Amino acid sequence: MMLSPDLLEAAGDSVAAVYNDIEARMLTHLVSSLISIENLDQQTATELNLLAQTHTAQLRGYLEDEAELISGEVRATAERLLRASDEDDLKRVGAGSPMWPQQVGATVEGVARILERDNLQMVEGAKQAFLSASIEAVTRVNTGTMTTERALHAAVRKLERGGIPIITYQNRETGTVTVENKVDVAVRRHIRTQIAQDGARMTLERIERDGIDLVEVSSHEDSRPSHAAWQGQVYSLRGEIEIDGHRYRDFYEATRYGQVDGLLGANCRHSFGPYRHGAPRAYEQSPEHPSGLSGAEVYELEQTQRHLERRIREAKREVRGAQQVYEKTGGLESRSALLKAQAKLKTSQSAMRDLIKEANAKAKPGTTVLTRRPNREWAGDMPKGASLKASGRKLDDFLGGAGASGTLKANGISMSAARKAMAEAMAKRGGTASDFAALTTKDQQAIFKSVVSALRNPAKVANAKHAAKTAVDRSARVYGRLEAEHVDKIAQLVGRGATAPARVYLRYENQLNLLDHAHRGTAHFSPRDVGVRINVANTYADARQPSMNTWFHEFGHHIDYLSTGAQDYTAKRAAGTAYGDMYASTKFKGNAFGRTLKAEATAYVDAVHARIKAEAAARLDALDLRRLRDDRMLSDATFQALRHKARLYQRVTSPGFDADGWGMTAEEVAAAKGYKKEIVAAAKKDPQYKEATKKQRAYDEVSREIRGMTDAQKADLSDIFEGATGAKVKGGWGHGKSYWDKGNGALAREAFAEFYSAHISNPEGLAVLRRYLPKSAAIFEDIIDAIEKGAL
Structure with a gap:
């Protein structure tokens, strides 16, 4: 068996790539389960262990899905390498018939037995990884060291960073794992070892x-020191002998053939083949690398x-897991974690580019030391989520900027007060001050603007006309029939x-006019009676919603109406006031609010639709x-009908594909390269593919x-999206399709009340509205500013 070190090194790559895909699917499933655990702090270790066991069937299913593909890749690898080995032996011996066809079947069976064991160990490794990550998360929540x-996030990072191990030793009584390996590493080693042996x-x-009594052992310039001592030499299989004055050492003693640290032992890439005394040698003991670098230096560079x-x-x-969490929660912490994971990936890839560039710069002209090996960086399919934009500007840097510091000074706000308020605003969004850089x-700017609005000190602002009213007037008529606790809550929310x-x-x-405080129907504001029933x-x-949120919603409608005049609807109509001018929300700049709401919601759906189509096309x-x-x-x-041709196309078009190594003729390669057009055409005709790219999928x-x-979080946003899309988006809250008009007047009025109540009593809902409808949020604040200044 005389195979080049490079052939042996790559022996298990194609099978390992399939296992990397399986690992990616398993991790996606486990992360989804982990982030869906309810009441995390109430889970016991026993309950988590039982939950881990429920994944067994699904995890095995991923392996069963790829069983045929794995078997095919194993057979192709065995045939390619055993044939190359046997052909080299025949060439050295000079005569004989091929032996490799008879050996292939036995080798494939041997590999299948090993992989069957690996599969079981992989499933157990996946469950252990899930259990370890989930228990650690529960412990951190219960000890108060981390929020849920x-x-x-930490648990998902742990799960993704560690990957799924293949457990090779586990105590049956205690369940303690003492030996484990990475999936791709174990699969490569097992296949390489089986084929080599x-x-x-x-x-x-x-x-x-x-x-034949003699064998020649291969050599490579980056051999480990202990193997460099015996590589590239000829040995005797019959004990130490001398032929024509040349002494040949004993093969088994010199190379430790069959031992874990010897020839064909763990991670060994050497091989050997028949040799006749006096024949030309194919290898030397200390081969020089083409680059001119020493073997030791090449070895260190390859290890790096x-x-x-x-x-x-x-x-x-980690990126894949962080994106899953972000897509599930959409929170600021999730966004920040995803951005950090993406930055970590870019740093690692940059380090790889630098290593290869610097290593090859040391080589002789026209030679290289290292080349990029994409198959070794493969970690399964990567998510094609939309790229996130972040300013990258930290909170202190933002506040210290000339624009922000000047605005604070002009509004009588201290830097410390602004920093504290900004941190509180970040907390309401589900993050901390350290997550500020993750925002766009x-x-x-939106957070800063709201903080300035909240902290603005009229007494310290130059040319301030008067100090505003700073507390609820409990004697006001609107509170006449309310319980004390109700008024207390209103006073608490309005504050100063x-x-x-x-x-x-x-x-x-x-x-403000409260028409009925114990209304049995749906709460509403009446423009004819100029009052609220609730x-x-x-x-x-x-x-379901924050306490008194509906109060501020309905009285938001009331204020929206009062700001253009206190007369009832009939009086305003008699005075010639158009309906659109009876409310600040629709009067402001010719219903700019309604148009913007419609445009932003439509643009969001269109972006989702474009992403769906782009993802499908990509x-x-x-x-x-x-x-x-x-x-x-x-x-x-359709998937089953096309998958094997797709895999073959990807193989023949991958960088570094060697047709001879895979035993393919030029005609077979050319045919495989033409599969893509056939596959794409067939997929586009699939009814499910056609349905998946329609706009309804985006609405859904x-x-x-x-x-x-x-x-x-969703009540206000759901209603707005329903109105803006003609009830095509149904988020669980809404007025129904018949409520909305084509001119977006109802949309503007409802959105005003929703933004208004969110500002006072629902910070969670406000954060969501600002995230989805930032331009509309800014217009709402402009309308409020115009009402406050009497500038409608």
């Missing part, structure tokens, strides 16, 4: 049959490359009028049929996205 969301046995059988390849695979898995420039919406509330407080007790004790272009099938964009029947996806939020 941060603990989940079977090839060696085939060689020894031929040598015995032909009465292997280390960076592991780092890149880990980083890719627009989001940073620190925000513009709160100041507007205090300004109109004495004009069940105050119910909104105070509301279990996956199809990359022949990523599995993800199309898994995301219900391609039928399973946005609907699911909103429904996945809490009631406090």
